[in-house]
Amino acid sequence: MLVDRGYQTTTTEGTGPLQLLPPPTGLAPLSARGDGPVFYEILAPEDGIWEIGQGIVTGNQLERVTVLSNSNGTTGLINLPAGEKLVFSVLPASRAVYVDESGALAGADLVTPVPRTRRVDTGAGLTGGGSLDADRTLSVDIAGTPTAADTTGSTRLLVHDTAENALRAVTRDTLLADHVPDSRRVIAGGLVTGGGALGGDVTVTVTEATAAEMTAGTAAASVATPRRVKGAIDARLATTAEMQTGTNTTKLATPAGVKAAINALSPVTAVGSTDPDDYRLGFSSISRVSGKVRAIFTNPRPNTNYVVQAQAPGIYLDSSPDANPQIPMLAITKTTDWVEIEIMMYGFGTGSTSTAIPVTIVVYG
Structure with a gap:
């Protein structure tokens, strides 16, 4: 001052x-x-x-x-x-600020003045501007911005229009046209449980019936899946032991189960003889090896706790067959893969004998 x-x-x-x-x-x-x-x-x-x-x-x-x-x-x-x-x-x-000889402003601490031709121009979203030779008013110019004459009463929101790379004002209803409020709910019904408002993740669940529920057939809030149906059916089928005892009156028997029960009750699991024309069951082959008869199982046995019965006819001396009979003694060897029968002769008299006699083998258990 x-x-x-x-x-x-x-x-x-x-x-x-x-x-x-x-x-x-x-x-x-x-x-x-x-x-x-x-x-x-x-x-x-x-x-x-x-x-x-x-x-x-x-x-x-x-x-x-x-x-x-x-x-x-x-x-x-x-x-x-x-x-x-x-x-x-x-x-x-x-x-001090003064005008020098050239008519320009000067002074020891004078800041260079801005010429009146300097402009304030507007970019995207604004209008107004111009040179500084007069006051300039800048206004927001965003597509859809409400004016004093706008009587729609809708709330306007600013969004970025990626297609035009510019701001655009839209109503809340327009912005949410393809969306739903987070208060919208997913409601579970029937056999479905869970649900809730969309303000967070929502989980809905279908409960799978248990085997007991499938068997009882009374549950009304769970779903029968293929595996549960199979479990229920299996629970209704009699076991081999139950079909053998024949006392269960609530379970069902299938053809395959009946066959398994019959097979389990039959003690004979393999039978055959050295005669190639005889019927064979459970043996893939019966042959003579070094004076012994070997019968090979069709399927290996789990153990050797089975019973073997072998039979061979009596052998007689060819010089006097009626007076000098000889009795064959059979030595049995058991394995999981084959049964071997060794023929040993016992009797009276002397003379030539033959061990090439027919042998029948039966396996139990």
């Missing part, structure tokens, strides 16, 4: 606020334009002391705030001596 003809004196000493004395006639006090900031200069001519700065004037008191320069060559407050000092309003050169 500058004051025309602002001039006062002070007898204040030191570096504190100045108590200003009334100005001479024809001059004005530093507070002539009201209290507030003011540029000042203090001068003590006889002592060669001066200070230029910016302070705050309140009535007839000046508080020295900022020192711009002084007679000490610093920016610190001058320690004023005794006696009268001159205080007047001054425009410091470092704060």
